[in-house]
Amino acid sequence: MSIPKVTVIDYGMGNIWSVMSAFKYLGAEVELIADPEEISKSSILVLPGVGSFKNGMESLRARGIDEAIIDAVTNKGVKILGICLGMQLLGSHSTEDDETDGLGLLPNQVERFTSKEVCGRKIPHVGFNSLHFSEKKGLFEGLPYLADFYFTHSYRMLVDDIHGRYATCKYGVEFLSAYEIGNICGTQFHPEKSQTNGLMMLKNFVKL
Amino acid sequence: MLKKRVIFTLLYDNGYFMLSRNFRLQKVGDLQWLKKNYNFSHIAFSIDELIILDVTRGKRDEDKFSQHIHSLAEECFIPIAAGGGIRTIDQARKLLHSGADKVVVNTLIGKYPNIVKKIAAEFGQQSIIASVDVKTIDNNFTVWTDNGSTLQKESVVEWLDNISRLPIGELYLNSMDRDGTGHGYKIELLECIPSSFPIPVILAGGAGKYKHFSEGLADIRVDAVATAHLFNFIGDGLEKSRTWLRNNGNYALAYWDINRAHLLKNNFIEHNEV
Numbered sequence: 408m409s410i411p412k413v414t415v416i417d418y419g420m421g422n423i424w425s426v427m428s429a430f431k432y433l434g435a436e437v438e439l440i441a442d443p444e445e446i447s448k449s450s451i452l453v454l455p456g457v458g459s460f461k462n463g464m465e466s467l468r469a470r471g472i473d474e475a476i477i478d479a480v481t482n483k484g485v486k487i488l489g490i491c492l493g494m495q496l497l498g499s500h501s502t503e504d505d506e507t508d509g510l511g512l513l514p515n516q517v518e519r520f521t522s523k524e525v526c527g528r529k530i531p532h533v534g535f536n537s538l539h540f541s542e543k544k545g546l547f548e549g550l551p552y553l554a555d556f557y558f559t560h561s562y563r564m565l566v567d568d569i570h571g572r573y574a575t576c577k578y579g580v581e582f583l584s585a586y587e588i589g590n591i592c593g594t595q596f597h598p599e600k601s602q603t604n605g606l607m608m609l610k611n612f613v614k615l
Numbered sequence: 616m617l618k619k620r621v622i623f624t625l626l627y628d629n630g631y632f633m634l635s636r637n638f639r640l641q642k643v644g645d646l647q648w649l650k651k652n653y654n655f656s657h658i659a660f661s662i663d664e665l666i667i668l669d670v671t672r673g674k675r676d677e678d679k680f681s682q683h684i685h686s687l688a689e690e691c692f693i694p695i696a697a698g699g700g701i702r703t704i705d706q707a708r709k710l711l712h713s714g715a716d717k718v719v720v721n722t723l724i725g726k727y728p729n730i731v732k733k734i735a736a737e738f739g740q741q742s743i744i745a746s747v748d749v750k751t752i753d754n755n756f757t758v759w760t761d762n763g764s765t766l767q768k769e770s771v772v773e774w775l776d777n778i779s780r781l782p783i784g785e786l787y788l789n790s791m792d793r794d795g796t797g798h799g800y801k802i803e804l805l806e807c808i809p810s811s812f813p814i815p816v817i818l819a820g821g822a823g824k825y826k827h828f829s830e831g832l833a834d835i836r837v838d839a840v841a842t843a844h845l846f847n848f849i850g851d852g853l854e855k856s857r858t859w860l861r862n863n864g865n866y867a868l869a870y871w872d873i874n875r876a877h878l879l880k881n882n883f884i885e886h887n888e889v
Binding site: 411428431433528529532533535557577578601603605607613 | 694713714870873
């Protein structure tokens with residue numbers, strides 16, 4: 408088996424070191440890329456990110472990375488994993504900072520937790536929380552029952568109309584915590600901060 | 616269900632990792648020792664979070680400390696917080712760009728609350744942990760800053776009230792009396808916390824055995840327990856504690872299979888399947 412090469416997209420949002428370290432631990436080759444030309448040449452894309460949805464989209468557009476991702480994923484069948492904000496940016500739009508359109512690779516929307524639906528729990532939702540998988544295959548292969556993953560977020564993707572494998576998490580209200588829809592994957596949690604559960608999922612993603 | 620946490624705190628002093636007892640430091644080993652002899656990357660698979668504090672008593676070498684954080688972050692797949700001597704936003708930024716997800720502030724809270732606000736504006740409130748060192752004097756709890764060397768005039772209650780009004784994500788409440796003693800946490804310290812305190816509480820100082828973790832975690836006011844003692848849970852001590860706490864405690868801890876770590880390492884090179 409040849410050593411896979413993972414392309415982490417650098418658009419100035421968040422802690423990319425941990426994501427790169429996790430893929431390196433698994434034995435993958437990892438490159439950090441900010442040039443849209445290079446993105447279209449890669450075969451495994453990772454879109455990390457911490458911060459606001461609007462800043463994230465503006466940063467992708469300013470670098471011309473948005474078009475390059477859409478082209479690679481829809482026309483060339485390149486697989487992509489969005490992490491945290493990266494997962495949300497793959498969706499249709501977010502209500503953060505008014506309405507902001509996302510990359511639109513899947514139709515789901517992003518909205519803030521309301522204190523009513525989380526029943527007075529603290530926002531942001533921070534810490535290890537357990538997942539419920541639609542099926543234990545593909546991205547979710549071999550993971551323990553109710554496996555825990557590390558979250559830190561105030562906005563979340565709605566579960567409506569999801570066609571594919573997915574996982575939900577409950578924090579007062581159920582929300583979409585991971586998905587695998589064809590070549591498009593996303594995790595609201597940080598697999599690179601989720602011990603062997605996260606490393607397993609990153610391995611599964613590379614092997615899809 | 617959101618889980619409670621077990622946190623390991625590494626105390627760093629100018630290139631060495633230290634043991635602390637009542638804030639008196641003793642040199643234990645360098646990064647090489649921590650990785651090779653102490654097998655830290657294996658131990659890190661049994662904790663929920665890592666805190667690395669630069670407690671250097673003399674002049675701090677920030678570049679060297681950042682390199683240590685970066686090196687530790689390479690093989691720890693958990694949230695990492697770093698701090699010690701932060702007085703400016705540039706110092707916080709440097710740690711957050713070296714592999715830390717959060718910064719720990721202590722003296723800064725009383726001295727430069729505006730810097731706390733600036734860090735929160737740039738990196739979010741969840742990225743700041745307020746550490747508070749408390750010592751008992753004449754049966755009263757008192758707040759100490761500057762590596763436990765400066766007594767503050769405010770009471771612990773007043774100090775915590777001030778923290779609750781700043782954009783801070785978590786509280787690290789440390790007992791200087793119990794620090795490094797292994798006699799157990801100072802549970803009475805929790806009585807200083809206002810009832811509607813808005814952020815998670817990490818209890819630190821005094822853990823010597825897993826029953827101490829259990830006493831802390833069982834308290835409804837505690838979200839996480841920490842230990843900074845390099846030898847109280849040496850070898851498979853943390854792994855065994857975690858198993859015991861998960862099976863016997865009346866609280867939830869996160870679950871992952873520790874035994875998978877070595878199968879996942881270099882998986883794409885050495886193994887075909889896990």
